[in-house]
Amino acid sequence: MMDAMTWSLLSGVFQILYIHVVLGNNCHTFKDSCCTHCNPGFYLTQNCGKCVQCPVRGYADKPNDRYRCKLCNRCEEPLTYVSTCTSTRDAVCTCTAGKKCKDEKCSQCTSVQCLAGQQRDGEGCSNCPQGTFNDGTKLTCTPWKNCSALGGKIIALGNLTSDVVCGTPTTTVTPSSSSATSTTSITTKMGKVIRPPSEESNLHVIYIVVSSSLGLLLIAICVACRQKLMEKVKQVCQKIPKPVVKQAEEEDGCSCHYPEEENGGETEPMTLEA
Structure with missing residues (x-):
């Protein structure tokens, strides 16, 4: 009879053969001869089942105990593909020219x-x-x-x-x-x-500028002369002496004089002729 050590060794070999033949080599984690987690790109068919590769439009990006793969993104207008979907990686989308992504996953675009x-x-x-x-x-x-x-x-x-x-x-x-x-x-x-600007138009501009300058200069000279003239007039007026007003001599008395009689002396009594 085989001893316990030999039996344990044969049991381990059979278990390994079972895992690789029955469960396949895509099992990531197993327990009691059952696969509990599959490698990326695969999924479990049932409890203690074997690992099966994801279909064309499915993916599994990490070890998993799922019974189906995740669905791949579809980059449709106005989206376009940066990279297509594989069994271990989802598709990466971006926006077409003239548009930009609204979020990190680029699920929508904006102009x-x-x-x-x-x-x-x-x-x-x-x-x-x-x-x-x-x-x-x-x-x-x-x-x-x-x-x-x-x-x-x-x-x-x-x-x-x-x-x-x-x-x-x-x-x-x-x-x-x-x-x-x-x-x-x-x-x-x-x-x-x-065409370059004509000389005639330049002469017009020069004439206007010179005329304006001469006019302003003439106005300034007139204002300055007026101020000097007013100052001289003021000085002359200050030198003229002020007139002295003499008071009229007071008249002697204020009585009225009556005319004297022509014949002098006392008035004679008036007589009437018969």
């Missing part, structure tokens, strides 16, 4: 509005690279025009929000009664003529 001079960069905005521009109507920045390749020259530099302007310098002569003056105009690719 991204970039300013002029910027372009959409993943879930945000970034400034246009050097040599490109965006006027705010496009999703990405556009390179500046190459004026030399178009047979012209740069007459206006570009920036983040506008393209360079190409054109060809041309010279035209305008005759006048006194002398002939040459003016230079620039014709753009669209046929628009850009």
